[in-house]
Amino acid sequence: MQKHERTSAAMANTSSLVIEQLTLKRQQQVLLSLNETIAGGDILTVMGPSGSGKSTLLNWLTGMLPKGFSASGDIYLNEKKITDIASHQRQIGLLYQDPLLFPHLTVAGNISFAMPAEAKAQRKATISQALSQVGLAGLEQRCPQSLSGGQQARVALLRVLLSQPKAILLDEPFSKLDSQLRQETRQLVFEQIRQHKLPAIMVTHDQSDADAAQGKIISLFSVD
Ligand SMILES: Nc1ncnc2c1ncn2[C@@H]1O[C@H](COP(=O)(O)OP(=O)(O)OP(=O)(O)O)[C@@H](O)[C@H]1O
Numbered sequence: 001m002q003k004h005e006r007t008s009a010a011m012a013n014t015s016s017l018v019i020e021q022l023t024l025k026r027q028q029q030v031l032l033s034l035n036e037t038i039a040g041g042d043i044l045t046v047m048g049p050s051g052s053g054k055s056t057l058l059n060w061l062t063g064m065l066p067k068g069f070s071a072s073g074d075i076y077l078n079e080k081k082i083t084d085i086a087s088h089q090r091q092i093g094l095l096y097q098d099p100l101l102f103p104h105l106t107v108a109g110n111i112s113f114a115m116p117a118e119a120k121a122q123r124k125a126t127i128s129q130a131l132s133q134v135g136l137a138g139l140e141q142r143c144p145q146s147l148s149g150g151q152q153a154r155v156a157l158l159r160v161l162l163s164q165p166k167a168i169l170l171d172e173p174f175s176k177l178d179s180q181l182r183q184e185t186r187q188l189v190f191e192q193i194r195q196h197k198l199p200a201i202m203v204t205h206d207q208s209d210a211d212a213a214q215g216k217i218i219s220l221f222s223v224d
Contacts, residue, residue, distance in 0.1 A: 015040035015078050017167045017199035022073030024056060031056060031069075032220050038167075040197035043190065043213040045204060048220030054203040057220075058169050061201070062094060063087035077166050093165030093198075095189070097172040099156035101144035107131070107155050108140040114163035130158050134188060150181040157189055161196065168193060170202040174209060186212055 022034040031053040038044045046054050060071050064087055074083045082090050101110045111127050118126070124140075131137055134154045144152055153173075160168060173189065174182045186209060193200045202213055210217050 015166060015197055015199055016076070017201070018074075018076040019061075020074045020076065022057075022060070022071060024053060024060060024069065024071045026056070026069050029223060031223055034073075034218075036216075036218070038199035038201065038215075040199050041194045043170075043193060043200040043202055043215040045202050045210040045213050045215060045217040046220065047204060047210060047217060049222045052220035052222045054220060055171065058094075058171055058201070058203060061169060062092055063090060091164070091166040093160035093163055093168040095156060095160050095168065095170045095173045097175045099144070099152040101152060101155060101159075103144060105144075106140065107136070107142050107144065107147070110144060110155055111159050111162055114159060116164055126162065127158075130162060134158060149177060150185055153177065153181075153185050154188065157185075157192065161192055165198065168198045168200045170200060170204075172204055173202070175204070175206065182208075183212075 017038045019034050019036045022032070024031045024033075034057070036044060046057065048054055056065070056069060059065050060069075061075060063085070065071060074081055076082070077091065102113070105113065108124070108127050111130070112123055115123060115126075127140060128137070131139060134157070136151060136154055139147070139151070144155065147155065170189070174186050177185055190212065202209065204210060
């Protein structure tokens with residue numbers, strides 16, 4: 001992709017995530033090749049059989065490619081090349097199938113963990129407001145273990161969103177939720193992605209997740 005195309009994609013939307021001429025290899029074997037531009041608020045769905053490289057793609061995007069893998073290609077986030085930037089400076093949020101909340105911290109403590117520095121009173125107000133917006137008003141001081149699976153998923157979502165990421169990656173984020181909860185949580189997550197105009201990539205095995213995302217779907221192929 002040419003530079004001017006990246007620029008026009010970013011100008012038409014407030015944010016964008018560009019994967020430019022990626023070739024991912026395990027040892028010498030090509031696992032996948034990809035060129036994608038994801039505009040703010042759009043969700044790119046990645047599907048494919050086990051072992052086709054879905055998690056490896058997310059690992060590359062977050063700068064955590066395991067030993068034995070190599071990659072050529074670049075990542076641009078809002079026009080800035082981040083390919084060689086350290087993982088913790090990339091401003092990419094990650095949502096997994098497990099909420100991965102810290103059991104020794106309260107709900108508020110979990111959410112504030114990755115928030116940028118701001119005055120304590122302001123931080124408290126921001127968290128309370130965010131909790132209300134996702135139907136969890138007043139649960140600041142609860143411990144994560146006392147919450148239902150759906151409530152934990154919403155806390156995990158807020159922890160990611162309030163860290164102010166510039167893009168978000170979803171790794172089978174709804175697969176542990178039962179059908180009703182899956183739909184509700186999915187709707188909430190997608191709403192928030194669109195509201196915040198974040199470019200997003202979702203890995204899933206579930207066609208209903210892909211349909212609900214209403215974006216482009218790519219299928220990877222097994223190389224084994
Ligand atoms: N840490 C690792 N070390 C060596 N090989 C790995 C490692 N992680 C994954 N692989 C291999 O790399 C290939 C891609 O794996 P990857 O986990 O990206 O696939 P996936 O599509 O995410 O699979 P799944 O749907 O099962 O999560 C597979 O052949 C896998 O066995």
